[in-house]
Amino acid sequence: MNTGNERLESQIRFIVEIDRLKSVFRQTRLMNGERRENDAEHSWHLAVMAVLLSEYAAEKDIDILRVTKMVLIHDIVEIDAGDTFVYDRTEAQNRSEEERRAADRIFNILPHDQAKEMRELWEEFEARETPEARFAAALDRLQPMLHNYETRGGAWQEHGITSDMVIRRNKHIAEGAPALWEYAEKMVRDAVEKGYLNR
Amino acid sequence: MNTGNERLESQIRFIVEIDRLKSVFRQTRLMNGERRENDAEHSWHLAVMAVLLSEYAAEKDIDILRVTKMVLIHDIVEIDAGDTFVYDRTEAQNRSEEERRAADRIFNILPHDQAKEMRELWEEFEARETPEARFAAALDRLQPMLHNYETRGGAWQEHGITSDMVIRRNKHIAEGAPALWEYAEKMVRDAVEKGYLNR
Numbered sequence A, B: 001m002n003t004g005n006e007r008l009e010s011q012i013r014f015i016v017e018i019d020r021l022k023s024v025f026r027q028t029r030l031m032n033g034e035r036r037e038n039d040a041e042h043s044w045h046l047a048v049m050a051v052l053l054s055e056y057a058a059e060k061d062i063d064i065l066r067v068t069k070m071v072l073i074h075d076i077v078e079i080d081a082g083d084t085f086v087y088d089r090t091e092a093q094n095r096s097e098e099e100r101r102a103a104d105r106i107f108n109i110l111p112h113d114q115a116k117e118m119r120e121l122w123e124e125f126e127a128r129e130t131p132e133a134r135f136a137a138a139l140d141r142l143q144p145m146l147h148n149y150e151t152r153g154g155a156w157q158e159h160g161i162t163s164d165m166v167i168r169r170n171k172h173i174a175e176g177a178p179a180l181w182e183y184a185e186k187m188v189r190d191a192v193e194k195g196y197l198n199r
Helices: A006-023 A039-052 A064-073 A092-107 A112-127 A131-150 A154-158 A163-170 A178-193 B006-023 B039-052 B064-073 B092-107 B112-127 B131-150 B154-158 B163-170 B178-194
Strands: A025-029 A036-038 B025-029 B036-038
Touching: A006 A036, A006 A039, A006 A092, A006 B039, A006 B131, A006 B178, A025 A039, A025 A131, A025 A154, A036 A039, A039 A064, A039 A131, A039 B006, A039 B039, A039 B064, A064 A112, A064 A131, A064 B039, A064 B064, A092 A112, A112 A131, A131 A154, A131 A163, A131 A178, A131 B006, A163 A178, A178 B006, B006 B036, B006 B039, B006 B092, B025 B039, B025 B131, B025 B154, B036 B039, B039 B064, B039 B131, B064 B112, B064 B131, B092 B112, B112 B131, B131 B154, B131 B163, B131 B178, B163 B178
Parallel strands: none
Antiparallel strands: A025 A036, B025 B036
């Protein structure tokens, strides 16, 4: 549609494009077990968590709006690249190339200034070098653990994941939010005790 | 799970509770038409729009983090109350009572300070009296219009909605974001021309 407002048209094109994230499915199941969760729902859940759990961030006075933006857009590249299960690292190298190409294509639908801002937020999230990115990454790991716990093992059971693997792959939660890692460790122990997770 | 951290436990209980928003379906279909959209996906989409379209808010210097929080939680009461199609106003009175009860139950799962903050944000959104709430409400109306346009009529066609009804029910977008209303009006005219929407 031609409206004479090119900037707004690009923004709307991006908003239309990212609707496809609602059709990118993850390994994690909804907490009621009825189906797999998609990336849009997952990103919404993380954004609410960013708002409610910021008091647990490792560093004080982090920028919550920046964390929220990061988690809202962190998976958008999966529109082209698809989701990778966190315990599957066989294709890590190819994948990062694919994700960069996806970022090039998708963020550049936006006007230049916003394309740059979103790309930088995505790179920041991936690099995990700022307090905001470490906190965002902690939420991104805690959320599927909650789903797997609530579904009595869910994707852990389906893929034969053990408690050692859960600890190893998620322990960087401690760098972004020590109290959340403490909670997560207790949850892992409890999950083993209850038989949701193999030792 | 008893962890000795009562505050964090309540926050996690709330985060687990709101997973149910992923199973509350709206009339709007995904832009690819394949199924209806749920409230969690819708809220994610609005949050991204809040970040990207804030330059069009009617008033300058609005608090984007507050807008983002509002759109992230604005539909949480629908976990108990269900979704109401925006063109269906027959039960408006009962509904607002039901939604208040839902807000009482759900937000109070949180620690008191956060329950109060979330409840106030929800009331602010509903009342539409602040610049932030008017902008949030504008996004909440624009997004399903984009979905209906992209699905060549979608829920408009299904429910026999006419262009007059679309204009009447959505014109308050102009109060929150005049440029977005200008865009929306053009989209309605274009939808009529293309036969997506009856005059």
